[in-house]
Amino acid sequence: MSDPRHILITGASRGIGRALACHYLAAGDLVFGCSRGASDLVHDRYAHFSADVGDEDSVDALFKELRGRIGTLDVLINNAGAASMNPIVLMPAKKAREIIEINLLGTFLMTHAATRLLRRSRAGRIVNVSTVAVPLRLEGEAVYAASKSGVETFTRITAQELGPFGITCNAIGPSAIKTRLTQGVSDKQMQALIDRQAIRRGAEVSDVVNVVDFFLRPESQLVTGQVIYLGGIG
Amino acid sequence: MDQNQIRDIVMDAMRTTNLARPAESQLEVSSTGPIFGAASPLDSLGLVALLLDVEDAFQSRGFDVALSDASAMSRTRSPFRDVPALVSYIDSLMSARP
Numbered sequence: 402m403s404d405p406r407h408i409l410i411t412g413a414s415r416g417i418g419r420a421l422a423c424h425y426l427a428a429g430d431l432v433f434g435c436s437r438g439a440s441d442l443v444h445d446r447y448a449h450f451s452a453d454v455g456d457e458d459s460v461d462a463l464f465k466e467l468r469g470r471i472g473t474l475d476v477l478i479n480n481a482g483a484a485s486m487n488p489i490v491l492m493p494a495k496k497a498r499e500i501i502e503i504n505l506l507g508t509f510l511m512t513h514a515a516t517r518l519l520r521r522s523r524a525g526r527i528v529n530v531s532t533v534a535v536p537l538r539l540e541g542e543a544v545y546a547a548s549k550s551g552v553e554t555f556t557r558i559t560a561q562e563l564g565p566f567g568i569t570c571n572a573i574g575p576s577a578i579k580t581r582l583t584q585g586v587s588d589k590q591m592q593a594l595i596d597r598q599a600i601r602r603g604a605e606v607s608d609v610v611n612v613v614d615f616f617l618r619p620e621s622q623l624v625t626g627q628v629i630y631l632g633g634i635g
Numbered sequence: 636m637d638q639n640q641i642r643d644i645v646m647d648a649m650r651t652t653n654l655a656r657p658a659e660s661q662l663e664v665s666s667t668g669p670i671f672g673a674a675s676p677l678d679s680l681g682l683v684a685l686l687l688d689v690e691d692a693f694q695s696r697g698f699d700v701a702l703s704d705a706s707a708m709s710r711t712r713s714p715f716r717d718v719p720a721l722v723s724y725i726d727s728l729m730s731a732r733p
Contacts, residue, residue, distance in 0.1 A: 465699065513703070517690060565680050 405446070406430045406617075407474050407522075409467070411454050411511060412481030414440040416580040417530070420606040421478060421613060422447065431471075435463055436481065454481045454507030455499070464514040474518035476526045476617055479508045479552075484545045484582045497544045504548035505555070512559055516568070525568035528616050529556050533576045533634045537597065549574075553628050560626030569625035573612045576632035578604040599633025636698070636729060642666055642722045648692040649718075652685045669717045671708075679708060682715060689721070700725055 408425050412418035413434025422432050422442060431446050440449040448470070452463040467474070483503040485496050508529055519525035531553050534546040552572060559570040577583070577594040586594075595601050612629050615621060628635075649664045660676035662668065662685070669675040671682050686702045693700040704724070706712045714724035 461701075468694070468699075517687060520687060562680065562683070565684070 406476055407433070407471050407518075408476040408478065409433045409435070409474055409511075409515065410478045410480055411435050411452075411507070413442070413449065414438055416582070417575070417578075417606055417609050418478075418480040421480065421610060424610050433467060433470075453503075454479075454511055455502035457510055460507075460510040460514055464518075468518070471518070473521040474515055475522040475524065476528070477511060477515040477519060478613065479511050479527070479529045481507055482530060482582060484542070486541045486545075486585050488541055489543050492544055500544050501548045501551075504545070505551040508552050508555055512555075512570075516563060516566070519563075519568050520566040523567070524619050524622065525563070525566065526617050527556075527559060527563070527568060527570040528613050529553075529570070529572040531556075531572045531574040531628055531630075533574050533594070533630050533632065535574065536630065536635050537594070539594075556628065557626045564625060567622075569616070569621065571616045571625060572628045573609060573616075574628055574630040574634070575609050576604045576630065576634060578606070578609070578631075595632070597634065601632075604631045638722055638726050641725050641729075642718065644692045644696065645689055645718060645721055645725070648689040649685065651688045651692070652681075655684070656681070666718055670721060671713055671715050672717075682707075686715065689725075693725075698729070700728055 408430050410418050410422050410432065413422045414436035418434065419442060422434050425432050426444050426446055433448050433450065434440060434442065435450040435452040437451065437453050439451060442449065450463050450466060453459040481503060483500045485492065485500060512527060519527070529552050531549045532546065534542045535550050535553060539546060556570050556572040563570060576598055577591045591603065595603055608631050616624065646664050649662050653661045653664070656662070662676065670685065671677055677685060690700055690702055704714050707715055714720050
């Protein structure tokens with residue numbers, strides 16, 4: 402069996418982040434999770450940190466603690482996200498700022514800090530989470546989709562800047578999927594989204610895990626700067 | 636830590652960086668050597684590699700130093716333009732600590 406990887410997942414207390422944490426724990430990896438709140442995930446190879454990825458001081462404190470435990474990081478999964486379905490005219494500026502800070506600034510802050518540890522890995526990997534709301538230009542998701550557009554551009558440029566260190570950076574854009582972020586979307590709206598896909602079924606967390614697994618494979622060394630959408634959208 | 640000690644660590648990091656650089660684009664390891672600009676062989680990615688090596692060198696001695704600055708890429712104002720400027724910058728970071 403190969404050495405366990407050191408994997409850091411943001412937004413790990415629930416939804417896709419928690420599923421990814423459980424998946425990599427089952428694979429034998431050492432997993433570090435963070436979220437603004439606590440986690441009830443208990444495992445001898447899991448450690449959870451309370452951190453706000455959109456806050457520089459909080460991210461600095463997280464990495465200070467992490468550096469005390471590990472000298473190398475193999476994988477960073479920037480999964481933490483915020484969304485609010487609202488037309489532009491009705492979107493409070495405070496909420497818009499929060500979405501941008503968590504989704505875009507958070508991805509930057511985590512990448513900025515994690516690069517120091519990732520470059521010591523033989524196969525450093527960064528996986529960001531985008532959304533099909535970007536290519537679909539969904540009404541009511543302007544700020545959320547714009548923040549994720551930023552994440553996609555950030556992904557591509559990160560791939561260029563960190564490529565010389567052997568670090569890849571890719572993004573996955575889940576299609577319609579039932580998570581906390583989409584709990585405000587009605588079944589009818591979800592079905593309308595699914596009807597726009599080439600493969601017309603709702604996504605499961607396992608579909609996301611499958612793509613992340615692909616990005617993390619050692620054989621994926623030349624796969625970088627890519628955004629993969631589920632369901633045939635794009 | 637005084638500026639002489641900081642300078643020694645910076646120059647150690649420059650030697651580390653040179654190990655991964657081709658013979659024709661080695662950094663000049665000296666107390667006044669250029670780091671970034673017309674007189675240096677480093678491009679922006681090379682500068683990043685050096686600064687990460689510098690951070691590592693300080694960390695291995697028990698000091699957390701984070702080198703990021705809004706004027707990093709400025710040819711005239713960058714705190715990374717030469718060894719004296721970088722030493723002075725790191726000294727200011729360490730002095731500002733509570």
